[in-house]
Amino acid sequence: PHPSFIPYAASKAGLNAMTEALALAYGPTVRVNTLMPGPFLTDISDAWDFTDGETNPFRHSALQRAGQPAEIVGAALFLMSDASSFTSGSILRADGGIP
Template identity: 45%
Template sequence: MKQYFDFSGKVVLVTGGSRGLGAAICRAFAEQGANVVIASRNAENCEQLATEIEATFGVKALGIGAHLGRWDDIDRMVDAAYAHFGKVDILVNNAGMSPISDSSLATPEALFDKVIGVNFKGPFRATSLVASRMVEGDGGSIINISSIGSIRPQPEYAPYSGAKAALNALTIAHAFEYAPKVRVNAILPGSFRTDIAKAWSPEKEKNIKSAIKRYGEPEEIVSTVMYLASEHSSFTTGAMIQVDGGRP
C-alpha cells in the first residue's frame, strides 16, 4: 500500500469511524500520512482512537461525538472538522446500522426511521455540506459505504436494504451534482468480521455465502477505499464497487 498511496497533508473525515471498518479505514489513512477526523455517536471512543492514531502514526487526529442520523449533529461535526483543519479532502460516509426484524409488520416506526436516518439521511446531509465546500476549494473525493444488501435484499433487513439502495442512487446523483471537482463513489461490502461478529450465531459462522468461502476482514476493504480516495481513480465517479468475496 505504501508504494501506491500517499495522503500526506490530506484531511479525511470518517463517519462511524471509531470501530470496525471505520476504525480500520482511519488507521490506514493515518498510516499513509493523512490527518483524520473520527466521528461516531460515542465521543469517548472517537477521542481514544484519535489519541492512539496520533501516537502511532505521528499525524493529527480529531475525535467528534455526533449522531449521524441528525442534521444538527452533522452540521456541528462538519463545522468542527473545518474549524480544526481548515478543509476536508476526503469524506467516507461509513456510519450505518442494520438491525434484524422478525417481519416487516413487526418493525417499529421508530426503528424504521432510525435505520433510514443513519444509512441514508446522514450521508445525504454530510455529502451536501462537505461537497459544496470542496467545489469551492480544491475538490475532493467522497466514498459512501453501502452494502451488498442494497442489491441482494433480504426480508429480515428490508429497511436497511432500502436505505442502502437509496444511498446507491444518491451516489450517482451527487456524482453528477458535484462534478467535475468532486468524485462520489460507493463500495458495497459483504459480510465482514468486525465487532458485530461477536454476536453472530454458530449457524451464521457456518453459512458463508461467498465464492471465497470466508468472511472479510476489516483491512480487506481499506485498499478499495484508498483507491477511490486517490488520484489513481481520477476517472471514476458514480461507481458501485462490490467487495463481498463473490456473493451469489
C-alpha cells in the same frame, strides 16, 4: 433479499441512487463514490456461527468467508487515489462475492 431485509435493502438502494445523483451534481470537480463492504470480522462478528454446513453464513458467497479489516483498506485507498481519477458515481463492492 429476504422479506425481513426490505427496509435495509431499500436504504442501500437509496444510497446507491444518491451516489449517482451527487456525482452528476458535483462533477467534474468532485468525484462521488460509495464503498459497499460486505461482512468483515469485527467485535460484532464474534457472535457469528462460522461452523461448516447450513449454519455457515458465508456458504453462498464466492470466497466463503468474512473479510479481515485490513482487506477493506485497498478498496478505500483506490477510491482516494489518482488511480480512480475516472471513477465517479460508482458503487465499489468489497463483499467476498455475495450474490
